[in-house]
Structures are given as structure tokens and as C-alpha cells.
Amino acid sequence: MRRLTPEELSARNKRNLAIAGALVAFIVLVFAVTVLNLKRNIDARADAIAAGQPVEYAR
Amino acid sequence: MTETAPPPAISMAQPDDFFQLLKPRVMSLVIFTAVTGLVVAGGELDWLSAAIAILCIAVGAGAAGALNMALEGETDALMRRTRGRPVAAGRVNKNDAMTFGVILSIFSVMLLGMTANWLAGGLLLMTILYYAVFYTLLLKRRTPQNIVIGGAAGAFPPVIGWAAATGQAPWQAWLLFAIIFLWTPPHSWALALYSAGDYARAGIPMMPVARGAKSTRLQILIYSLVFVPVAVAPGLLGLGGVLYLAVSGIGGLGFLFLAVRLWRSRAGDQPDKAEAVGREAALYDVRAEAKPARNLFAFSILYLMALFAALLVESLTTLPGL
Numbered sequence: 001m002r003r004l005t006p007e008e009l010s011a012r013n014k015r016n017l018a019i020a021g022a023l024v025a026f027i028v029l030v031f032a033v034t035v036l037n038l039k040r041n042i043d044a045r046a047d048a049i050a051a052g053q054p055v056e057y058a059r
Numbered sequence: 060m061t062e063t064a065p066p067p068a069i070s071m072a073q074p075d076d077f078f079q080l081l082k083p084r085v086m087s088l089v090i091f092t093a094v095t096g097l098v099v100a101g102g103e104l105d106w107l108s109a110a111i112a113i114l115c116i117a118v119g120a121g122a123a124g125a126l127n128m129a130l131e132g133e134t135d136a137l138m139r140r141t142r143g144r145p146v147a148a149g150r151v152n153k154n155d156a157m158t159f160g161v162i163l164s165i166f167s168v169m170l171l172g173m174t175a176n177w178l179a180g181g182l183l184l185m186t187i188l189y190y191a192v193f194y195t196l197l198l199k200r201r202t203p204q205n206i207v208i209g210g211a212a213g214a215f216p217p218v219i220g221w222a223a224a225t226g227q228a229p230w231q232a233w234l235l236f237a238i239i240f241l242w243t244p245p246h247s248w249a250l251a252l253y254s255a256g257d258y259a260r261a262g263i264p265m266m267p268v269a270r271g272a273k274s275t276r277l278q279i280l281i282y283s284l285v286f287v288p289v290a291v292a293p294g295l296l297g298l299g300g301v302l303y304l305a306v307s308g309i310g311g312l313g314f315l316f317l318a319v320r321l322w323r324s325r326a327g328d329q330p331d332k333a334e335a336v337g338r339e340a341a342l343y344d345v346r347a348e349a350k351p352a353r354n355l356f357a358f359s360i361l362y363l364m365a366l367f368a369a370l371l372v373e374s375l376t377t378l379p380g381l
Contacts (some may be wrong), residue, residue: 004068011071018074020304029111036108059318 068347070152080156081121082127082336088122088363089216089276095367096217096235098374099298102224108174112223115171118163119183123212125160126191129153138257163288167311175223182222186215200262203269211236217367231298234289235370241286242363245279245318249356252327253349264277272327279355283318287311290366299370306369310362318353326352 004012048055068148093116094220097109128146145151164187172180188278202208207228214236221232248266251258252275255267266275291310294304326349345353 002068008067008069008071011073012069014074015072015077018077026170027067029114029170030173032107033111034172036105037173 063225068350070155071170072145072151072155076150077364079145080125080151080159081118082124082128083121083211085124085304086117086121089213090117091364092235092239092367093117093216093220095371095374096220096232096298097224098220098369099217100221100224101230101374102226104175109224112175113220113376114355115167115174116183116219116223119167119187120216120334121150121340122160122163122167123187123190125163126187127195129156129160130191130195132156134261134263137261138254140254140257174333176226178226178228179219179223182215182219182228186212186219189215203264203266205264206247206266207244210240210247213243214239231293231296234293234296234298235367237289237292238286238366239363241282242359244282245286245314246356246359246363248275248279249321249352249359252321252352253345255327267327272325275327276322276324280318280322283315290314290362291367293370300373302307302373303366303369304363310365313358314355314362314368315353317358321355324348324351 045055083169090113093113097113099103128144131141131339132144132153133140135144138261138293141147146153152207164184168180168184168187171183190209190212194205194212198209200204217235217239218228221235222228251265252272255265255272259268266278270278288311291304291307293299294301294307299307329346329348
């Protein structure tokens, strides 16, 4: 197996960095979406309690 | 004796090649129409969720583009307009492009479902499958109506945007769908009239190749006569306001004028200019007879953008009487 040329190594490094960046972005997005969904559900539960509707785990 | 360089041991693809797989120019139109659908719909989606939803729709559309390029690499290599694409030019391996497209499809659909709702996620999945499987694999090479039926894929983004915002897809969303759906044939056939040689060489039965230029010019006119009233409809049905009505009406008259001029012309009767002189085709450098086709193609892009921009502006501004 021959050694990789500097051009091949450079192209691979750039691809690796791009994949790393994309993965980090995806993790941040999933985290943000999870927090938003939690907030949405907490707000919905608070509204339901305020409206006097029965809510599981309300107490 | 000359020595040739050994072939690269690994892929030489750059990140930009993968970005090009997403068809960024198509993606920008997808983003624009999806944002319009999302904003016009109203709904209670917060701005961060809306931004993530739009990102998902854009990436999903890009994934469909990557799958299309992976499946069409050999065909793209035969056409001047597409032979510089990453797979066609050999910069990205076909399997890499396919994997890239599949992974982005899964991530974008999942994330859209989690962020907005599963109606939007399901519509995005359907759009990707429609474009990559139904259009690219089944329709494109089998019928000159390929672009008519396949055009639906490009028409879904405003419906997905609407569904993301409200969890519903009412008739207003489908009216936006109908505008893009009916816009696609005259737009695509106008381009095909002056690049038919490319399609013929690649074995794609685009209308000018399969039925001839005269029939194509007539069908462009017929579709334009159907398209323009549908484009004006949101202004008459309360979805758009005065601004939209003015833009769609005046622009629609311009569209019909250009379609009639194209119908009366001889565009497409001669081979493409680039083919005749044997050099790279510039998209807008065409024979004098083909200029009506080029003008309609260029104007159609402007008109569609103007229609959605008018809807967007009217939704964002609450000025009375506008």
C-alpha cells in the first residue's frame, strides 16, 4: 500500500473537519429541539392546570 | 516516454463538492418558497423552531438533489449543463453521493418531525422519495411528461412549510403547490427548447426531443394559459392582498405575452447554438430564433420569485390597505 500524497491527505483532512462540524451542528440542533419540546410541554401542562383540567403528574 | 500520475489512492473530493451535491441554487428556491408557506400560514411556531424547520426542508431538498446526482452521474456527464457536477465529473464517488443523500434524508426528516410535526416530516420524506425514486428512476427516461409529473417534487416545499407551522395542509397550501406545479412545464420546456441537443444525446425524452419544437411551443402556451389564472387566484381568494394581485396580474400578462411570442416563433427548430459552433453552452447565449424561449425561461424565474416575495411581504407587513 503506497503512502498518501500531501494532496490526498489534505483532501481527507478537510473532509474530516467538515464531517466533524456537521456532527457538532447536528448535536446542537437535536439538543435545541429537545429543550424546545420540553418547554412546549411544560407550558402546555401549566396552561392545562390553570384551566382546571386534570393533568397527570400535576402534583 | 511520458509518465502518467498514478490514480489517487483515496477520494480527492473536497467539502465544497459535497455542498454542490445539494444543488444550492435549487435549494435557495426551496428555502424561499418554504419560508413563504411557513410565514403565510401563521401558526404558533417559535422563531427558533421555524428556523430549524426551514433548515430541515432545505437539507431534505439537498439530499434529494444528491440522490439524483448519484443516480444520474452517467447521464449528467453527457450534457453540457450538468457535466461539471461532482459525480459526473468524477470528483465524488457515486456510492459516496448516495450515502450522503440517504444520511441527510434520514436526519432531515427525523429532525423536522421532532421540531415541528410528523405531517411536515412525512411530506418531506414523500418529496425526497418522489424526486429521487419516482421522478429520477421511473419517470425521467420513460415519458415526455416527465417534467409535468415530476414537477410536483419542486412544488411541495410551501406545503411542507405550511404544515410545519400549523400541523395542517389546507387548500391554501395546495394553491401554492399548484402555482409551482403549473409553472414548471413552461419554465422547463422553454429551457429545453434551446438545449434539446443535450437531452437527445443523453437519451432523455424531453418534450422538444420527443414531440418536436412546434408541439412544445404550443404546450408551453397552453400551460401558460392555465398557469397565469392560478397564479392570480391567491389575490382573488384572500390569500394575497392588493400587492399580490398587482404583481401576479401585471407579471401574468408579461408571462402570457412572452408565451404567445414564443408560440409564434421558430425557437427550437434549429439545433442549439452551442452545439452548432461546438463549444460550451452559456445558459443565456442562444440563437436569435431561440431568444423568445430564453426570455420566457428567464422571466419565469423572476415571476415565480415575485409571486412568493409579494405573499411574503404582505404576511410580514400588517400595513392596512396593502
